Amino acid sequence: MKAFKESILKLIIETSTNLPPDVRRAIAKARVDEEVGTRSSLALSTIAENIYMAETEQQPICQDTGMPTFEIHTPVGANQIVMKQAIHEAIAEATKLGKLRPNSVDSLNGKNSGNNLGPGTPVIHFEQWEKDEIEVKLILKGGGCENKNIQYSLPTEFEGLGKAGRDLDGIRKCILHAVFQAQGQGCSAGFIGVGIGGDRTTGYQLAKEQLFRKADDVNPIPELADLEAYIMEHANELGIGTMGFGGKVSLLGCKIGVMNRLPASFFVSVAYNCWAFRRLGAIIDADTGEIKNWLYKEDAAVEQQSAIEEAVKQSDEGRVVLQAPITEEQIRSLRVGDVVVINGTMHTGRDALHKYLMDHDAPVDLQGGVIYHCGPVMLKKEDGNWEVKAAGPTTSSREEPYQADIIKKFGIRAVIGKGGMGPKTLKGLAESGAVYLNAIGGAAQYYAKCVKNVDDVDFLEEFGVPEAMWHLQVEGFVAIVTMDSHGNSLHADVLDDSGKKLSDFAGTVFK
């Protein structure tokens, strides 16, 4: 088993940087189905380019490398203690190499362990089997999509959809609602795993296990195969689109599993995974610890090169260039739907910083400035300077309680993130003369390339790498105005429209 740690390290790096063929196929199909020239198709092109960049440069597809979750089958009698130790070492090393972001945070004091190890991290499930080889499957599921998981208890009643009973049709309503409530915040278009039955814990476990199925397999249970097909067809009529920009593709895969339940309980648990569906596996020799073959890679990958060509072809025409610091006049001239290109300084800031800024001064002047909701992957170079390894946006809605006040207090003109913000921020944008820009979630390589220099960092010790305030020089950072300073919000519109469409599915389908 000498090579086991190296094999796990390879698996982690490959999972973080190279999407499997079935996922790529689903994204390639979405690009064909989505209307050319729309915001969603622009987002999909960026996503395809990002996938290509991550693979060729062996860097994380998304800056949130998620909760590493291992599902392992071992021969009877294999030493699981030794395996666990090797997995921990491989996780720490992958973090040091910048292939994983330090993602393990003490829930009481907010301290980041710095190496992805700590109580509860990583997640490792062992199971014995009769074979004499080891099977290791790994999923890296990010926090933004994890926040969009949802569990229903039947019977229930949904606004628009009506009553959902303890039957297949009730389950159908839960799943449609799960896609609706996620909107673009889990970096749609997404993949969902559904667990029917179990208790609150095993239901979610079953839902997550479904994510280990191939995106294009067929459910062996005929009723569930029908339900999966129905959901794939109709969830895509909700019009949520990529990143919640509105469009034809909202869901890339739906996998449903079932288990027994207690007479009193009927849970439908839904695990939502973003398009950056990082899931791989390997068969490992139990004597040597070497990888014998990869799982999920049996068929050829889809060529992503065309995305690059298309992105190069896209001209800058119609794009508004913003040089930070930005004036109020420039901001007031922007409208929802405008594509902007940002140059100059931007400051990262997310949960810890927003809370801090409410009752403290900022360490730098933020007048006319740009705040980027982002927790990057950073590596310190030998010369002491920092290098950005991955830097896509994080879900902005978490900052809703603070954002309007922070904009006003510091004179911020632009907030960049993903998934949109709520009515309080929309009002704040109008009052203060600021704008919300939606970057493409998960496009961490694409945006890392826009960073030309890391000027400085604040709160690194206190908040850890993802939550620190990084001061970045950027060039050519493309984002879309989705909330302007005139009271318009694309997110509110898409929520409204998709809510109306959801009501169209109230009638019984599965008797």
Ligand SMILES: O=C(O)C[C@H](O)C(=O)O
């Ligand atoms: O923590 C992050 O960087 C992002 C998170 O995965 C998100 O989707 O908001």
Ligand code: SF4
């Ligand atoms: S930022 Fe988006 S793509 Fe990345 S982990 Fe979060 S939900 Fe997934």
